[in-house]
């Protein structure tokens with residue numbers, strides 16, 4: 358497996374991968390991916406196996422609090438799951454965060470996404486307390502706006 362930064366020429370392959378991510382991943386517009394490849398490539402790694410894009414993370418360093426990196430979309434091709442793809446991609450983002458002196462990675466997921474919940478805990482993230490616990494998962498209601506309930510996960514980065 359090769360981990361490499363997102364580039365504009367890989368956007369069509371990335372879109373094909375992310376189209377498989379419903380219902381938890383929603384495809385964004387092509388020019389959004391251009392933005393990620395052009396302005397945020399350092400935190401947008403791809404995993405390549407046999408020349409195919411099999412995993413991706415889209416993440417951003419906050420301009421409001423530059424000690425934080427937010428992971429927006431995380432996706433592994435269904436035939437490559439449980440093979441350490443997300444583990445490797447998160448490690449890459451973590452390495453970039455450490456170079457920048459960032460202190461925290463965080464992300465949200467939909468409360469019913471059991472695979473994601475287990476993956477984040479396995480990768481050392483903490484499920485932050487919300488305002489309810491549903492099927493063992495802490496949920497923050499309306500976190501992203503009315504009706505947009507999310508589970509929030511964070512992982513501290515060593516200084």
Ligand SMILES: CC(C)(COP(=O)(O)OP(=O)(O)OC[C@H]1O[C@@H](n2cnc3c(N)ncnc32)[C@H](O)[C@@H]1OP(=O)(O)O)[C@@H](O)C(=O)NCCC(=O)NCCS
Pocket residue numbers: 378381382412430431432433434437438439440441442443444445464465466467470471472473475476477479480
């Ligand atoms: C969640 C997701 C990104 C995990 O990706 P992955 O590449 O399969 O994860 P990894 O192989 O790196 O898993 C790391 C560890 O997480 C845990 N884990 C991951 N998926 C799991 C699952 N379905 N059930 C239980 N544990 C799981 C395991 O402990 C795993 O280590 P192990 O396989 O050695 O036991 C993947 O299932 C996916 O793409 N889902 C669809 C899109 C999505 O929901 N994205 C997340 C949005 S927040």
